[in-house]
Amino acid sequence: MNKKLASLFWGIVLILAGIIALAQTLGYLAPQDPTTWAYIFAGISAVSLIFYIAGGWRNWGALFPVTIFGALALILVMAARGVDNPTMAAPLFIGIGLPFLLALLIDVQRNWWAPIPLGVMAFLTLVLLAVEKVPGEWIGAGLFFFLAVGFFVVYLSRRALWAALVAYIMLILGFMPLLGMTSHAELTGVLLFVGIGLPFLYVYLRWPEWWWAIIPAGIMLTMAFVTAIFLLPNLPAGTLDPRLANALIFAGTAGTFAVLWARHHLRWAMIVTIVCGALAMAGLLLPGKISYWPLALIAGGILVLYSALRPRSA
Numbered sequence: 123m124n125k126k127l128a129s130l131f132w133g134i135v136l137i138l139a140g141i142i143a144l145a146q147t148l149g150y151l152a153p154q155d156p157t158t159w160a161y162i163f164a165g166i167s168a169v170s171l172i173f174y175i176a177g178g179w180r181n182w183g184a185l186f187p188v189t190i191f192g193a194l195a196l197i198l199v200m201a202a203r204g205v206d207n208p209t210m211a212a213p214l215f216i217g218i219g220l221p222f223l224l225a226l227l228i229d230v231q232r233n234w235w236a237p238i239p240l241g242v243m244a245f246l247t248l249v250l251l252a253v254e255k256v257p258g259e260w261i262g263a264g265l266f267f268f269l270a271v272g273f274f275v276v277y278l279s280r281r282a283l284w285a286a287l288v289a290y291i292m293l294i295l296g297f298m299p300l301l302g303m304t305s306h307a308e309l310t311g312v313l314l315f316v317g318i319g320l321p322f323l324y325v326y327l328r329w330p331e332w333w334w335a336i337i338p339a340g341i342m343l344t345m346a347f348v349t350a351i352f353l354l355p356n357l358p359a360g361t362l363d364p365r366l367a368n369a370l371i372f373a374g375t376a377g378t379f380a381v382l383w384a385r386h387h388l389r390w391a392m393i394v395t396i397v398c399g400a401l402a403m404a405g406l407l408l409p410g411k412i413s414y415w416p417l418a419l420i421a422g423g424i425l426v427l428y429s430a431l432r433p434r435s436a
Contacts, residue, residue, distance in 0.1 A: 131396050132170060160198035167191035185221040193217030212250040219243030234279040241272030267298030290321060309353055315346035333386045340378025344371055365406060372402035 139368045170187040177184055193213035219240050226236040245268035249261055270292035277285035294317035301310045317340030326335040348370045376398035382391035 163195035184222040189217035235271040237275035262299040319343040344374025
């Protein structure tokens with residue numbers, strides 16, 4: 123019966139709203155004062171609250187019309203009183219977020235996804251409250267941080283590794299706008315490489331049988347190291363030999379595959395280690411006018427030919 127009454131109520135509300143909107147569009151009805159609409163929305167919110175209580179407090183979805191129409195009524199009251207700034211829209215996002223909070227409190231396991239929209243609504247509320255006082259970079263960082271918290275809560279409730287990975291990525295991205303505000307914004311590249319490399323390093327250390335994870339980990343951390351060396355504030359890149367960057371990249375790659383060769387006894391990793399090590403040495407010893415990227419291509423071709431021509435074990 124409660125559902126039937128609620129359906130009848132909302133049907134009448136929608137019909138009346140359509141008639142009023144049509145009448146105003148055709149010019150038969152003058153636009154109403156904001157205070158009038160505030161009373162109307164407050165009444166709808168009150169009736170919706172009755173339906174919500176009658177249906178049981180665990181029916182969190184029925185709370186949306188209560189909080190949303192209540193928020194709209196509050197916004198119209200502020201508009202009638204001359205409030206004209208972004209903060210007046212904050213009650214709407216609070217009204218949208220409260221049912222998600224209730225859903226989370228009622229059943230964390232079943233409503234594990236609720237922290238995500240809840241975090242977004244909380245962030246939007248804070249943005250409206252602080253948009254005129256906080257730099258845009260802080261707002262951008264805050265969005266990623268709120269999303270990181272939301273996905274981390276999902277991880278805690280579901281123990282889903284994908285949620286932990288997304289939370290980690292959001293956390294890393296959150297720091298990048300903040301670094302962009304510093305006098306050395308180019309160092310955000312270091313954070314990016316480290317942020318990508320560390321999860322793969324953790325996977326490799328935690329599950330050594332997943333040997334492939336050391337490859338992106340080693341290469342990304344090598345790139346972070348090289349980027350840091352050439353972009354450090356007290357060490358201008360112009361004082362360093364440009365060949366050093368390429369040599370270090372190849373040396374780091376050689377060290378990465380050396381781990382696979384020594385620990386996992388992969389023959390092909392030995393070949394990659396030797397080739398990259400030789401290219402690293404060549405990059406330092408060859409004259410500066412000679413680019414050794416062509417040598418890298420030649421070495422790669424030799425490696426492919428060797429793999430194709432070497433005798434296969436029976």
